[in-house]
Structures are given as C-alpha cells and as structure tokens.
Amino acid sequence: MSDTEITFSSGDVSLHGSLRVPVSIKGPVPAVLLLAGSGPTDRNGDSALLPGPIGTLRHLADVLEDNGFASLRYDKLGSGVTGLGPYDVDDVAGLGFSTFIDAATEAVTVLAGQRGVDAERVYVVGHSEGALIALALAQNDERIKGLALLEPLAVRLLDLLTAQIDAQLDAVVAAKQLPVQIADELRLALTGAVESLRADGTLPGDLPEPLRNAGLVPANAKALAEEDDLDPRMLAAQIRGGMPVLTSVSAKDIQVRIEDVDALDSALVHTALTSLRMSRTNHVLKDVGDQQSTGADYVADLPYSDEFTDGFVAWLKSL
Structure with a gap:
C-alpha cells in the first residue's frame, strides 16, 4: 500500500x-x-x-x-x-x-x-x-x-445537535446528576441559539458553558448556519x-x-x-x-x- x-x-x-x-x-x-x-x-x-x-x-x-x-x-x-x-x-x-x-x-x-x-x-x-x-x-x-x-x-445539522443534547440532558437528569430546572434552562437557551443561527447566522456570546462546549460559540456561527442550511x-x-x-x-x-x-x-x-x-x-x-x-x-x-x-x-x- x-x-x-x-x-x-x-x-x-x-x-x-x-x-x-x-x-x-x-x-x-x-x-x-x-x-x-x-x-x-x-x-x-x-x-x-x-x-x-x-x-x-x-x-x-x-x-x-x-x-x-x-x-x-x-x-x-x-x-x-x-x-x-x-x-x-x-x-x-x-x-x-x-x-x-x-x-x-x-x-x-x-x-x-x-x-x-x-x-x-x-x-x-x-x-x-x-x-x-x-x-x-x-x-x-x-x-x-x-x-x-x-x-x-x-x-x-442543528436538528441533530438538538436531538443529541436533549438525549444527553435526559440521561444526566435521570441519573440525578443535574436538576430538572437546569436542564430546562439549557434546553431553552439551545432553542434560542438555533433560532438565532437560522434567523441571521449569529450566536450570543453568553450561552451557558455546556452549549459553548458543544461548539455553539460565535467563532463557529457562520459555518454552523451555512451547514444547517x-x-x-x-x-x-x-x-x-x-x-x-x-x-x-x-x-x-x-x-x-x-x-x-x-x-x-x-x-x-x-x-x-x-x-x-x-x-x-x-x-x-x-x-x-x-x-x-x-x-x-x-x-x-x-x-x-x-x-x-x-x-x-x-x-x-x-x-
């Protein structure tokens, strides 16, 4: 070879x-x-x-x-x-x-x-x-x-990312590693991030850390929006x-x-x-x-x- x-x-x-x-x-x-x-x-x-x-x-x-x-x-x-x-x-x-x-x-x-x-x-x-x-x-x-x-x-892409994060949140809540209230706040922030990317291709810089760790940061916004399109x-x-x-x-x-x-x-x-x-x-x-x-x-x-x-x-x- x-x-x-x-x-x-x-x-x-x-x-x-x-x-x-x-x-x-x-x-x-x-x-x-x-x-x-x-x-x-x-x-x-x-x-x-x-x-x-x-x-x-x-x-x-x-x-x-x-x-x-x-x-x-x-x-x-x-x-x-x-x-x-x-x-x-x-x-x-x-x-x-x-x-x-x-x-x-x-x-x-x-x-x-x-x-x-x-x-x-x-x-x-x-x-x-x-x-x-x-x-x-x-x-x-x-x-x-x-x-x-x-x-x-x-x-x-953003539909898949949402499904993956939802599944991860379900798992940590079920394992009692995260309060339901915090999980719901993360889901709400994720929904807002997806809406922002699809509306004008931008992301707020103050998203919760777990979402930033998933790649939802302003530096990735253009690529994420274009790929999701x-x-x-x-x-x-x-x-x-x-x-x-x-x-x-x-x-x-x-x-x-x-x-x-x-x-x-x-x-x-x-x-x-x-x-x-x-x-x-x-x-x-x-x-x-x-x-x-x-x-x-x-x-x-x-x-x-x-x-x-x-x-x-x-x-x-x-x-």
Whole structure:
C-alpha cells in the first residue's frame, strides 16, 4: 500500500493529501474521493480531539486499492499537515462551511486529472459530515458518477445537535446528576441559539458553558448556519436519477439514527440505491461486537467491521 503525497489549492489554502493508484492494473482505473467527518479530522480519519488514531479513511483507501480503485484523501482545513493554512485562529469566524465544499470540488478536479485515473468513473465516498459534502458536490457536477454516504449526517445539522443534547440532558437528569430546572434552562437557551443561527447566522456570546462546549460559540456561527442550511434530504431528492448510491448505518452508531438514514433513503428512491444496515459497527466503522459503543471505542484497537467491508465491496463491484 503506497501513497503519493499530493498538494492542491482551494482559495488561499494549500491542502495536503494522499493519492493512491493501483499499480497492478493496466489502463485507467476508477477513482474515489474520500471525505472526512466533522471537526479537525485528517486524511486518515484521525481527529485532533481524540487521544489516538482512528484510521477510517486510510482503511477505506486500502479496501479501494484491493478492489482496483484509485483514491484521494486529504487533510482538510484545520487538520493534519494542512493546518489552518494562511489563517490565524481568529480568522476562522469568517470562514463558512462553503470553504469545505469548495476544497472538495477542487479535489474532484485534481483526482480526475491524475495519470492512470479514468476521469469518466469518479465517485465520492463521504463519512459522517463528509456525506453532506458529497451530496452537495453531486448537485451540479456531472463528473461524479456515484456516491457512498457512510454513517451520514442525514438531517439538518442543528436538528441533530438538538436531538443529541436533549438525549444527553435526559440521561444526566435521570441519573440525578443535574436538576430538572437546569436542564430546562439549557434546553431553552439551545432553542434560542438555533433560532438565532437560522434567523441571521449569529450566536450570543453568553450561552451557558455546556452549549459553548458543544461548539455553539460565535467563532463557529457562520459555518454552523451555512451547514444547517443544507438539508440532506432535499439535496438527496435532487441527485440525478439512476445514480448508484450506497447508504450505511448501524444500530451501534451513537451519532446517527437509523430512522434518519431511512428517511434519507426515501429521498433517494429515484437513484440506484443500496442500503447497508449493520448491527455490530460503530460510527468509525470498527466492530464492537455485542458491546455498546461509547465513543472511547473509536480509538480502541478493534478490527474494522466485516459487515461494513463486505457490503461496501459488493457495492464497488456493482459499479
């Protein structure tokens, strides 16, 4: 497995990534752009916020190479070698979610132009938030011939964030670790924050600390508002008819709900859809067996899920 270091530009940012083209196959090969999930997640799927490697995107690159596909994955802005590029931390507030979509658009161009790549067979595989970017890319780009949406963000961002925080508050109240009154105050503040983001793209600076810790801070307001404005189901409904699409979700995924991905599938009914449903796989595609995922298992030394890999490979072979 040999990666070639590659650099390309999007706006003022130089993005650093890894290109892999199978050398054992003669002639141009199909190719996949791999898109990472949210936060400072690098080309391998490793997050600066977690204490160890995860490797989800590197694993996908391995599977793709084994099945005759080239791939490109890169350190998005804020991660890996790319870092913040020319920006200071204070500049981040001026950058919206479109920054990440623009970078992915450039990456498609770079991948399609590589020697040994069949420019007529370019696909995009997005993990978690990366699936939303994949859906956005496919709206107007005829070069993209198929999508895989892995453990995807399947509802509007702020709706998902609200559901996650509500569930966390329910849990700590039930455990008698937080008074009901405080939980209700946090829910009220959260509702106000969502309304403010959707009305004018701003956030008050005095939100309660638990909400600020969840990323609801003024520096993130523009990106949050722009991302929330992208409704995955509306984007899915506009994908070209007949396009090969794979969705995957697991009962062990603590970040994505099966019912939300089912609803996304309903919006994709006009595509050539493959729905992969799993029972032992966590959010980062590792096999947790009969155990419950807690998030700590993301960096645990666990095998990648065969139930995912087998389904993914079957989809690749159908293309």
